[in-house]
Amino acid sequence: MYKTILDIHSWWAFLVLFIVLIASLNALAGAFSKRDFTAKDLRISLFALIVSHIQLLIGLILFFVSPNAMKSVSSMGMGEVMKDSNLRLYVMEHPMMTIIAIILITIGYSRHKKKIESKKKFNTLAIFYIIAFVLMLSRIPYNQWFA
Numbered sequence: 607m608y609k610t611i612l613d614i615h616s617w618w619a620f621l622v623l624f625i626v627l628i629a630s631l632n633a634l635a636g637a638f639s640k641r642d643f644t645a646k647d648l649r650i651s652l653f654a655l656i657v658s659h660i661q662l663l664i665g666l667i668l669f670f671v672s673p674n675a676m677k678s679v680s681s682m683g684m685g686e687v688m689k690d691s692n693l694r695l696y697v698m699e700h701p702m703m704t705i706i707a708i709i710l711i712t713i714g715y716s717r718h719k720k721k722i723e724s725k726k727k728f729n730t731l732a733i734f735y736i737i738a739f740v741l742m743l744s745r746i747p748y749n750q751w752f753a
Contacts, residue, residue, distance in 0.1 A: 608671050615664045616751060622661045626711070626739045629654035633732035636724065643724035651731050655715045658708045658738075669701060695747055703745035707738035714738070 629650050636647060669675055675697050679687055687693045714734020721727045 608668075608673060611664065611668045611671060615661070615668050618657070618661050618664055619746070619751075622657050623739070623742060625650075625654045625657050626735055626742070630732060630735040630739050633728045633735060636728035637732055640725060643727045647728075651715055651718065651735070654735065655711055658711050662705065662708050665701065665704060672696075695745070700745045700747060703741050707741040710734045710738040710741070 632647060632650050636643065674693075679697060682693075687697050711734060714731050717734070718727045718730040721730060
């Protein structure tokens, strides 16, 4: 079960990164071109929100069924986990940074709905989605991802 969820989490991450990148670029393009915010733009940003939340749910399930994460924390203690850079990445840094990124995506999506002008909608989405994208990229466990 763990291996299956890990594979789903890993492959879904490619989709999440791709869609969030597309949504970020779309928001930037909309902000710079001064075009109207259309239903297509809404769907792109909404799809980025949906796939990122699905990834969060998969990640939470993975975290709690992982033989390493919870066992390491309970047996070693959090202080020892924080001293090991590999364990710290999987137990703290990757989950927390991804949660923060998804919170930013959610805030950006919620705030853009309150804006009336298209440029402000695009600017809000661009800022929050780009920051979230960079945060996600910063804490991906690349050594395992490409293994």
